[in-house]
Amino acid sequence: MNRHLAFRISAGIFLKFLILGCVLAVTAVRAEDISIPGSGNCEFVLAQLAKAFNASQNRHRVSVPPSTGTAGALRDLNDDKATIGRVGRPLREAETAKGLTYFSMGRDPVVFAGGKGVSAKTITDAQLLDVYAGKIRDWRELGGSAGPIRAIGREETDTSRQSISRVIKSFGTMKYHEGVKVVNLDPQMIELFDRYPTSFGFLNRSALYAAKSKLTLLALGGVEPTADNVESGRYPIVLEFGLAYKAITLTDAGRQFMAYIGSPAGARILREYGVLPAAPR
């Protein structure tokens, strides 16, 4: 009888170890490193989210490579080079028709900023147009200290510029003055912000956290781009960014990361960088 009992206990232990081993083996197999390429708008805040997500669990690793733009994310998704990408705007119909799904992270104000040498506090719609038209070239004209305005612009298809043009209609199609430098990517804008203390440009606010120098955020028509003003709608220029993926190729790591972004912890991080999180799903 005792021998029978000992056998049953031994068999039970063996079975438990066997099951545990199988579970660990399956878990090990399913562990995944994913890279989320794409837009520079959400690059900084997504990197913070990835950092927190990676710290919250040790099965999957999420990395956020340098910006290739929203176009780069869509290209990589269509080419199946990535299972999930970051986009600076909601997807268009033509893009969802190709099997892509959009995951909104939140809304971020597009702000007008100056380099560390800028002392001006606010700018109006008209002044903005004049700066990029080359009519206003010195910060004194905007109420700041003397210094040339190093205006930095973006192409017409840029998400930030399009966000501005939804409020200031003529901004989207205006012809920049030849003294305005037009960069291709958000990090290049940030680099010029750092390089030229009297620079002037625009970008969503969370992306500006990547700047090395202390930038000056200008109020638009006297309205500062605070979270409250954004949420209340008083600050009108915002962009929505998020993630895009193909449902058929989405992996467990991608699903878990998006779940984390939608979690209270994710929302807290977004708010920390001025992003108004998307409504709970």
Place this chain on the structure above:
Amino acid sequence: MQFRYGITASLTALLVMVILLSQGSAYLTTSEQLRQTVREREIDKVKTLGNIIEQLLQRETTRTRELAKLLASNPTLATAATGNVASREQLLDDTLKQLFSGRQIDLLEITDASETIVYRAGSNAAVGERSAVWGVTEALTGASGIATTIEAKGVTVRAIEPLRQNGRITGTLMTGIYMNSNYLANLSRQIGANLVLVSRSKPVATSAPGMLESLDATAIREAFEQKIPIYREDAATRVTRVYLPVLIVDEGFVVLAEIDSSAVYKGLEKTRQQMVLSALAILIASVIAGIILVALLMQPLRSLRQRAERSVNKLTGVAPTEERTGNEVTSVVGVLDELTAALLTRNRELAEAKAAAEAASDAKSQFLSNMSHEIRTPLNGVLGMAELLQGTPLSEEQRKYTRAITASGRTLHELLSDILDLAKIEARAVKLEDIAFNPVAMVTDIGDAYRELAANRGTLLTVKIDPTLPAQLAGDPTRLRQVLSNLAGNAVKFTEHGEITVGVYVNDRRDRTSGKLWLRFTVRDTGIGIDDAAKARLFQPFTQADSSTTRNFGGTGLGLVICKHLVELMGGDLHLESTLGKGTSLWFDLPFGIPATTAAPAVKAPQSAAATFPVRVLVAEDNAVNKEVIRAMLQRLGATSTIVENGQLAVEAARQATFDLILMDCQMPVLDGYQAAAAIRHDQSGGTRVPIVALTANALADDRQQCLDAGMDDYLAKPVNLGKLRDMLAKWTAPQQAAGEGASTPTPAP
């Protein structure tokens, strides 16, 4: 006949089509793969070029910055920035002359602390103007800078450094390089590709002026928006272009790099041509192999058609010559239809021929039957009368004549019997019995029958019987007796003053596993023998050893033929050994069944020639002579006869009087014997059954059975003699037979 090869052509065409499709598909796929490979290789090449361009631009930028730093560290230049214009010009010209002569930089500008240009070389800016270049203001704060400026005919990369004098910033120094068309042309020569530098608003420089016309605005926009290289191929000119987005310091541009891929595509075309040639070779080889294969596959069908045509030809005697439409199968079907029609025609003809043959056979049988009947009827009269005549007092001469009449009649009778036997054998109408018989008694009887005849010719006939021979076997004793009698008769006929041995032995060497017992029957004589040439003819009908045989010994020559056939019918084979002048030996082996019961069959004792039968016999006979013969014979046997001339009278006589036996002829006027027997049996149903014995010239095989079927009890074929009639009377009238005659009592058949 013209052959149609519809299926062969279709299969071949299908094969060719499949091969063409597969080869075409393979060609297109491989060609596309090759094109893709070439394209990817060309794209890799321009991608590499793009990287090289970026690296070169970066290197130029770095060199410019380093040069600016180097010059800014020169105190002379810092001093010059603060000096008067005249001395500054001279000083800077002398200082920078060597630098420009080495063409290391394209322009140089110096500003004072108020950003006013105080010196310029290679620049369009005017001395005394305030510099608008990004970085000048920043340099006055001590920061090094580098900036890109889009000019009218190119892009200028400027490195700006502060000028210090005794630690105090006195101005700025700016060095720059022009990335104009000359620069691109130089770069183009280095990397082997034509180049165009395009800003967001316009092309700013090109290594080849003609390239500006081929700019693709859409591709440029895509490159700016997508921030990725955009590739375009010109299929006509085999030129590959890449629109490469680059950042020159702080400004985004697109560099168009164009490479000539025609040499590569020529190689591709050559490879394609080789592929086409290979595909053609494979196609031709495959088609040939396919045609051979199809021909081999269709060969059985053609053979079938040819066979069918031969069959039609054989059946109809006419070769199918008409041209057929359709393919191989339908043509074969056509030939088979012809064959079927021919077979049906042939079957109909055969059926008609068979019917005709059967009719002929029936006619022949009827003829034989009639002939037999018509010969036997008078023969019965001849032999009967001769036998009766011999029973009367005759002179020696008269007795000699009557013996001659009897002998001639018997010969005629034998001839008739032999002809009928041969006809039956040829018609395969011989039916063998399988009944029990005593082989010992049979052989003994035959020996006894011929011993006296042999003795008359001075010959000793001996019978040898195997002592192990069973007392009873199953077989056809009638046919066996016929064969042995014939052989023994021949031996007697051809042996004079010699010896004859008739023997029977158990042949142990034959197979007994079938439950049969094999016996060997031999008849040996020391007679005249047969030469080798005659042996070959011996078993042919109507053939004897030589023509003199007939003259010397008589006979029809049918005996041995009939014996051979009968032995073969019974499962054996008749063998002959003979030496001319020394004698002949004939033997055959036959299988016999072994009956389960071993009771010996009843053996009839021969009736004494003196036995009489005081019985009343009704005779139905229409032939006047035969009436007299039967009347005389019955009278001689002690019987009383009532003779009527047809069946109807016989029936009436049987109703009116009581008879012990009725002898019934079969073919009679008014009412034949069969009908009369049936009527008598009908009248006597439930009463005394008078035996009826057929006495008829219908002596064929079926006649006996027909008589029995009509209600008769026995059968006696004409010609009849006293012995046979006596035996029949003894058989069917025994209870009335007179006592004290010394005859044994026969047992009527049940």
